[in-house]
Amino acid sequence: MTTRTLQFKIYRYDPDQDQKPYMQDIEIEVDATDRKLLDVMVKLKAKDDSIAFRRSCREGVCGSDALNINGRNGLACLTDINSFPEGKPIMLRPLPGLPVIRDLIVDMTQFFKQYHSIKPYLINNDPPPERERLQSPEDREELNGLYECILCACCSTSCPSFWWNPDKFVGPAGLLAAYRFIADTRDQATNERLDNLEDPYRLFRCHTIMNCVDVCPKGLNPTKAIGKIKDMMVKRAI
Amino acid sequence: MVNRKIVGAHYGLKDWLAQRITGVMMAIYAVLMAVALVSGAGSSHESWKEFMSCGLVRFASFLFIVSLCWHAWVGVRDIWMDYIQPAGIKLVMHVLTLSALIGYAGWATQIIWRL
Amino acid sequence: MSVNVTVRKFDAVIVGAGGAGLRAAIQLSEAGLKTAVLTKVFPTRSHTVAAQGGVAASLGNSEEDHWHWHMYDTVKGSDWLGDQDAIEFMCRKANECVIELEHYGMPFDRTDNGRIYQRPFGGHMSNFGEKPVRRSCAAADRTGHAMLHAMYQRNIKVNTQFFIEWMALDLIRDAEGEVLGVIAMEMETGEIHAFHSKATILATGGSGRIYYSSTNAFINTGDGVGMAARAGIPLEDMEFWQFHPTGVAGAGVLITEGVRGEGGILRNAQGERFMERYAPNAKDLASRDVVSRAMVTEINEGRGCGPNKDYVLLDITHLPPETIMKRLPGIHEIAVQFAGVDALKDPIPVVPTCHYQMGGIPTNFKGQVVVPGRRTMNEEVPGLYAAGECACASVHGANRLGTNSLLDLLVFGKSAGETAVDELKKSPKPHKELPAGAFDKTLARLDRLNTQKNGTSVHETRLTMQRTMQKHAGVFRFNDLMKEGVQKILEVQKDVQQTEIKDKSKVFNTARIEALELDNLIEVAVATMVSAEARKESRGAHVRDDAPDTPEHPNGRDDTNWLKHSLWFKEGNRLEYKSVTLRPLTVDTIALKTRAY
Numbered sequence: 001m002t003t004r005t006l007q008f009k010i011y012r013y014d015p016d017q018d019q020k021p022y023m024q025d026i027e028i029e030v031d032a033t034d035r036k037l038l039d040v041m042v043k044l045k046a047k048d049d050s051i052a053f054r055r056s057c058r059e060g061v062c063g064s065d066a067l068n069i070n071g072r073n074g075l076a077c078l079t080d081i082n083s084f085p086e087g088k089p090i091m092l093r094p095l096p097g098l099p100v101i102r103d104l105i106v107d108m109t110q111f112f113k114q115y116h117s118i119k120p121y122l123i124n125n126d127p128p129p130e131r132e133r134l135q136s137p138e139d140r141e142e143l144n145g146l147y148e149c150i151l152c153a154c155c156s157t158s159c160p161s162f163w164w165n166p167d168k169f170v171g172p173a174g175l176l177a178a179y180r181f182i183a184d185t186r187d188q189a190t191n192e193r194l195d196n197l198e199d200p201y202r203l204f205r206c207h208t209i210m211n212c213v214d215v216c217p218k219g220l221n222p223t224k225a226i227g228k229i230k231d232m233m234v235k236r237a238i
Numbered sequence: 239m240v241n242r243k244i245v246g247a248h249y250g251l252k253d254w255l256a257q258r259i260t261g262v263m264m265a266i267y268a269v270l271m272a273v274a275l276v277s278g279a280g281s282s283h284e285s286w287k288e289f290m291s292c293g294l295v296r297f298a299s300f301l302f303i304v305s306l307c308w309h310a311w312v313g314v315r316d317i318w319m320d321y322i323q324p325a326g327i328k329l330v331m332h333v334l335t336l337s338a339l340i341g342y343a344g345w346a347t348q349i350i351w352r353l
Numbered sequence: 354m355s356v357n358v359t360v361r362k363f364d365a366v367i368v369g370a371g372g373a374g375l376r377a378a379i380q381l382s383e384a385g386l387k388t389a390v391l392t393k394v395f396p397t398r399s400h401t402v403a404a405q406g407g408v409a410a411s412l413g414n415s416e417e418d419h420w421h422w423h424m425y426d427t428v429k430g431s432d433w434l435g436d437q438d439a440i441e442f443m444c445r446k447a448n449e450c451v452i453e454l455e456h457y458g459m460p461f462d463r464t465d466n467g468r469i470y471q472r473p474f475g476g477h478m479s480n481f482g483e484k485p486v487r488r489s490c491a492a493a494d495r496t497g498h499a500m501l502h503a504m505y506q507r508n509i510k511v512n513t514q515f516f517i518e519w520m521a522l523d524l525i526r527d528a529e530g531e532v533l534g535v536i537a538m539e540m541e542t543g544e545i546h547a548f549h550s551k552a553t554i555l556a557t558g559g560s561g562r563i564y565y566s567s568t569n570a571f572i573n574t575g576d577g578v579g580m581a582a583r584a585g586i587p588l589e590d591m592e593f594w595q596f597h598p599t600g601v602a603g604a605g606v607l608i609t610e611g612v613r614g615e616g617g618i619l620r621n622a623q624g625e626r627f628m629e630r631y632a633p634n635a636k637d638l639a640s641r642d643v644v645s646r647a648m649v650t651e652i653n654e655g656r657g658c659g660p661n662k663d664y665v666l667l668d669i670t671h672l673p674p675e676t677i678m679k680r681l682p683g684i685h686e687i688a689v690q691f692a693g694v695d696a697l698k699d700p701i702p703v704v705p706t707c708h709y710q711m712g713g714i715p716t717n718f719k720g721q722v723v724v725p726g727r728r729t730m731n732e733e734v735p736g737l738y739a740a741g742e743c744a745c746a747s748v749h750g751a752n753r754l755g756t757n758s759l760l761d762l763l764v765f766g767k768s769a770g771e772t773a774v775d776e777l778k779k780s781p782k783p784h785k786e787l788p789a790g791a792f793d794k795t796l797a798r799l800d801r802l803n804t805q806k807n808g809t810s811v812h813e814t815r816l817t818m819q820r821t822m823q824k825h826a827g828v829f830r831f832n833d834l835m836k837e838g839v840q841k842i843l844e845v846q847k848d849v850q851q852t853e854i855k856d857k858s859k860v861f862n863t864a865r866i867e868a869l870e871l872d873n874l875i876e877v878a879v880a881t882m883v884s885a886e887a888r889k890e891s892r893g894a895h896v897r898d899d900a901p902d903t904p905e906h907p908n909g910r911d912d913t914n915w916l917k918h919s920l921w922f923k924e925g926n927r928l929e930y931k932s933v934t935l936r937p938l939t940v941d942t943i944a945l946k947t948r949a950y
């Protein structure tokens with residue numbers, strides 16, 4: 001089997017041992033069975049068990065292994081190792097803009113706090129009917145491109161507005177979720193949801209930079225959803 | 239006072255909308271100016287002065303200046319909101335920006351009216 | 354390592370925040386009980402998220418359906434090893450649980466009249482096995498994702514208290530056998546805490562990572578199963594592992610049965626639709642064990658595809674592209690990502706891949722863990738409940754029907770939660786005193802790991818275990834290979850007791866976590882190997898060479914001697930057996946019959 005060597009530069013920081021973060025140089029042999037970056041990272045961990053990163057489903061649906069790969073946010077399990085430029089070490093860093101717990105593991109508390117702040121659950125105060133609430137296929141289609149979010153945080157941590165105000169700006173992932181419920185015909189809290197976002201920080205920090213759209217591993221478009229929220233606010237105001 | 243992150247100022251939409259509207263106004267004004275230049279209004283100082291003194295153009299110029307300052311106010315304030323975290327300094331920068339922009343607007347209007 | 358164990362008190366502790374754990378948590382939080390949900394990963398990272406095809410419920414939105422028909426299919430799918438009381442309970446509760454989910458906000462696909470969309474699935478038939486019926490309620494091919502998120506969202510609404518990135522290590526059980534909570538590690542700090550509770554619900558999911566080739570996530574390491582085994586609770590029917598027919602060849606990533614439900618066809622190297630020979634009636638939608646065995650037979654007889662003739666093809670190129678992009682968008686994505694194939698134009702290479710653990714911690718249909726006792730074979734363990742893939746109710750018996758896993762976690766997650774609430778409300782009592790030395794064994798295990806010198810590598814040992822299981826307890830099983838497998842896996846077990854980690858940090862030490870996970874995996878692997886070797890018949894997913902299809906024993910099934918559940922005990926590595934509950938709750942027994950599709 002043909003093998004080749006990949007060079008890595010990996011961000012390392014263990015607050016228990018290290019004074020400050022550093023970049024570790026490490027290389028590894030890969031063969032034809034290694035397709036994705038995560039496969040190779042598992043091999044790297046077999047070589048040096050102290051490299052810490054999160055991973056779970058390895059098929060791009062759980063959102064655990066979001067990293068900054070060669071300067072760009074993405075999921076390790078969906079990143080093809082053949083996509084790396086030859087002869088240059090592959091740079092692996094934790095997601096930018098969130099505190100590092102250790103190595104490639106970031107503290108996502110702030111990210112989830114913002115997600116929770118938009119009340120990410122269906123609000124419908126009518127007594128639940130005996131059967132399902134009806135929804136036409138067309139109305140259901142409105143949720144496509146919204147409900148598929150895996151909360152990996154690639155988008156929010158690539159957003160400069162989120163870097164500056166992670167505590168006040170909801171961020172693309174949270175706003176996408178907010179619109180998911182606004183767009184749901186079964187939800188009755190549209191007004192409250194719009195009220196909750198009408199704020200110079202929470203929604204209007206979005207300056208349509210569109211990094212979120214660029215990096216989303218699921219091909220979703222938070223900017224478009226944010227635009228739709230703004231449209232609804234305008235409609236409501238005039 | 240407890241140190242708590244507070245949001246919910248409820249003025250985001252108005253400013254965002256104002257920035258879009260003033261942007262459109264400025265674009266229209268720019269087109270107007272371009273047309274005027276192409277059609278020879280700027281061929282001599284006299285013709286340019288005559289064009290700029292016309293009531294309608296004065297009105298448009300005034301709108302443009304107000305739009306520009308308003309637009310700049312939201313934009314610059316957004317920058318302070320991003321990069322300056324302490325509330326006191328932020329307020330000072332807001333006041334300074336606002337003072338400068340109001341000053342500029344008055345000054346510019348004066349220049350046009352003097353025409 | 355000097356260890357301080359902080360003791361925290363809760364009414365109830367749930368271990369695991371996948372489908373079953375989240376469903377149970379809703380029940381407990383709504384009842385206002387002080388509940389802690391411990392989870393190794395953020396809830397929406399749990400493996401329920403990867404379920405694709407749907408959840409079974411006889412809603413009858415597209416054509417007539419009935420829970421009794423669903424029950425028949427489930428019993429038949431289980432090759433009559435499922436307990437019929439639990440199966441009736443599950444099938445009757447299905448509609449209620451699915452509707453509840455819809456009310457929580459789950460974005461199901463819809464029919465033209467606005468009802469939940471249902472698609473055909475393997476083994477789903479109407480009128481007691483007559484013809485295929487649309488029973489699988491789906492949200493595109495992301496049903497698990499939509500479901501898990503909807504349940505997490507509901508938990509936010511009811512204010513459930515989560516302990517995220519906490520790994521449970523062991524159950525606390527006193528001399529009378531009562532379970533008094535769990536010992537857990539906060540992954541970020543390495544601190545050890547005891548969660549002292551009156552009810553403990555295990556919802557830790559499956560252990561598919563005991564196999565080399567698995568559709569399961571890295572986190573599916575059978576933690577609850579291992580904890581139960583160490584606490585002296587037997588494991589039921591561990592020989593039965595479902596190999597999903599369509600894992601992407603080489604990558605192991607799951608391709609839902611829904612693909613065949615929507616009209617996909619399996620083909621061999623000659624382009625033949627070979628399932629017509631193995632299951633003339635249900636064809637590609639036969640039960641999973643049947644399809645997997647047919648595929649392996651095709652490959653073994655030289656009709657596999659590719660340079661090494663080691664896979665078959667799943668063909669959907671004849672389906673309208675709109676259908677694929679609307680109903681199976683995730684599959685299209687997976688095929689591109691992991692098979693390098695555009696499924697609209699080319700077939701997808703697939704092989705049977707380890708997918709689901711039918712066995713687990715023995716429970717009754719109320720979610721209570723039951724063990725052999727002085728009076729009966731099913732005596733409740735006070736304070737302990739289990740639900741979802743880690744539990745064995747047993748509704749799946751020897752082979753699970755597609756979409757019954759999501760149903761299982763809904764119904765039994767809810768039922769375990771309800772039972773716990775009832776028990777706690779029925780007899781309000783203070784926390785029972787923790788026994789002396791309750792943490793000793795766990796702390797000794799951690800200490801051993803921290804101080805081990807010249808030990809074995811976690812990575813290598815795990816790999817050896819996975820390869821052993823793959824070879825010795827795969828789709829087809831052979832007497833001599835299984836005998837050898839038992840010896841080999843016991844060797845691996847010794848290595849597991851000597852694992853050494855280089856990383857000694859306290860902060861988010863993933864090396865330590867993987868070593869602790871291996872402690873759980875090996876319990877499952879040994880239980881599987883030993884139970885499989887001992888079961889001298891073929892049934893459902895367990896098919897051995899020395900129990901072939903004969904007129905006397907059709908499909909190699911031997912009801913006279915083997916219509917019984919295996920119970921594996923860690924202590925003494927021994928087996929006991931208990932009878933299958935053939936009597937349902939209200940209807941007549943579904944009588945034993947030869948299983949054919």
